[in-house]
Amino acid sequence: MVEAGEITPMDYWLVRLAFNLLGYATIFVPGYMMIRYLRKIRYDETAGPGFFQQLAKLCVFGKENEHQVDTGSPAKKGDSGGFSESAGLLVFCFLGLQGSYLTWGLLQERIMTFEYGETANGQGEKFKNSTFLVFINRILAFMIGVIVLFLKQQPPHTAPLFKYSFSSFSNIMSSWFQYEALKFVSFPTQVLAKASKVIPVMLMGKVVSKRTYEYHEYLTALMISFGVGVFLMTSQDVTHDSGRTTTISGVIMLVGYMSFDSFTSNWQGELFRKYKMSSIQMMVGVNMFSCMLTSVALIEQGGFVECVAFMFTHPTFVVHAVILSICSACGQLFIFYTIEKFGAVTFTIIMTLRQAFAIMLSCIFYGHPLTLLGIVGVLIVFIALFLRIYANQRARAVKLAREAAERSSANV
Template identity: 80%
Template sequence: MEETYMDFWFVRLLVNLLGYATIFVPGYLLIRYLRKIRYDETAGPGFFQQLAKLCVFGKENEHNTEKNSGAKKSETVDPSQNVFVLVFCFFGLQGAYLTWGLLQERIMTFEYGATSGAPGEQFKNSQFLVFINRILAFFIGISVLFVKEQPPHTAPLYKYSYSSFSNIMSSWFQYEALKFVSFPTQVLAKASKVIPVMLMGKVVSKKTYEYHEYITALMISLGVGMFLMTSGDVTRNTEKQTTIAGIIMLLGYMSFDSFTSNWQGELFRQYKMSSIQMMAGVNMFSCLLTSVSLIEQGGFVECIAFMFSHPTFVVHAVILSLCSACGQLFIFYTIEKFGPVTFTIIMTLRQAFAILLSCIIYGHPLTFVGVLGVLVVFLALFLRIYANQRARALKAALEASERNASNV
């Protein structure tokens, strides 16, 4: 059974990768050629010439000149304001994605066109939902760019494609992994996402983390895991065994998911773009990639026919896409302001928050181990905040002493 599924899974993965390769391979060759001939120095004033220049080169020269010649501005941020923004991002992410999750489950399990005498039909193509979510988010992002003034955009557009591809692949690996892993394995993977994000940050951005950051990340993973294992529906997926295919797909999901937030954080750091610019750029490539995959697999015709047959599905899909777009605004804003690790911690806590909310609403009992897990999480968060504040205070004191020494 496992070997048969491994073959089927591998074929599906190859089909998806070959579909994406029809975009990435010609794009890579074109980018390499235009950079080799220094097309940015010879491009004409026409629309397509400037579009090619923007896609391949962006405005890197202007960005580098401004970075090298301009004096570095020191911004003083009120710590209380920073906490308020973090709390705003936390509840914004929770609200957007809790609503999005409920709506997605509703759409995938709802029988459209059902009558008292005959059953309806369910919508099965989750990739088409992803496409609708992305295209609406793209149009919202573009609309905001035209209405509200943004900082100068200097990043080459093709760099957005990396996080678009990794986001699509992480979603694909996640959905496939859920079919062939046990409930404890799912919990372990969801609770320990902070660690892969930190490790990926060392690879993508060459970041260094203090010992207390690793320790508190492990504590958060342990606490969330304890809570999810004992306070959720522990009978779920008990008939499933974790297979080699499931482990491979979980590793793929965690790797691509960790890369996505870290790459977006690196773009924010390098090019100082706004969260709206990031949203428009990432979703532009996400629309392109998902549409190519749907066209090649024949999903567009089937899904559009379903939309015409069931207008209620259109309403549900639009509401779902609005929740997704709202959630993306909070995602990019959180990564821009606080970085990928803080964002991942918030999304990890979302799993426990959803179950805690379910326990409160439906009266499910909380176990002692679950309560202990919540206490471990709060202790880890307190230690992390305390250690970060102490590190900032020591850094400020050191800078002040250096300024005083230089003035003597």
């Protein structure tokens, strides 16, 4: 019998990570072998009309041969309408992401850094199972996505289902590292690392999507990261355990989070470009694999029993977990829609601004004062954002003028 507060081997993050990866491997290894075998025998050419045969064909081959997929240069993000329409759509995505994830961030900090059941006469206990939090977030998002999928007409789906598993794995790993990081580093340290990820996202974009960026994009990315960094580093620690310092484990967690998260947005952007699926189809596909992977890991480790017992002991945690899941599900709708319409870098900039707002909310909720340098940091971020918008609009105007001149010359 494990007493409250007693440290067990599963309390060590490396052990938990190893068990999680082992659970994921029980799906990925057989799945890889099956996909390789079916592709080798060209199962799509011989599959019968039965349900399971068609399901296997859909998972491994998709419908690439039935629908011609345009793999040429993608249309410029946000160019489907005029400037006012694009600006309005961007504001809508911005507000949706901010509202969902600012609430989600406050609850995340509450769940992972504060004790439940703590009284004046007794010590409480902290919730420790990050995989369970990832699972409840993904299961609700999956159910909402399925409902929207049936209510709203979707474009023909051509992508092999297994390709969603890559971004699903990177997504649950980035979320797990994010939750676990709060056990080792302060909240401002975690937010600072998250705010600076715009650069690794751009680098990952060059690797995954072979994208190129203008010099002003690199400059504004550096300004945004610097401005948010100044604000965060001059703010007081807003975590419950103010004496905690950054550790090697915490650094590993933050690096893991940024690496996996950078891959996720770029891989999803590449799938949007190649297969032209809708954001809801992306949401359902990714969360389907996420639910499968996390549930297997929890079952193998007995995590469901442990977490349900915690929920019965601390009803307040249930309320926090439900609201956390709702915010996560709504946030995912905005994530996929924003990436589909404006691309991974624009999405990352919006989420970078969210980090500064998250610290401001924490200061308000926990009474931490704002410093003058912190305010300067926020101004730097907004100046960088306006510079980016101005530079992009100017580059777009120059491109349109050049195309008009070329058409005029061709007509002559």
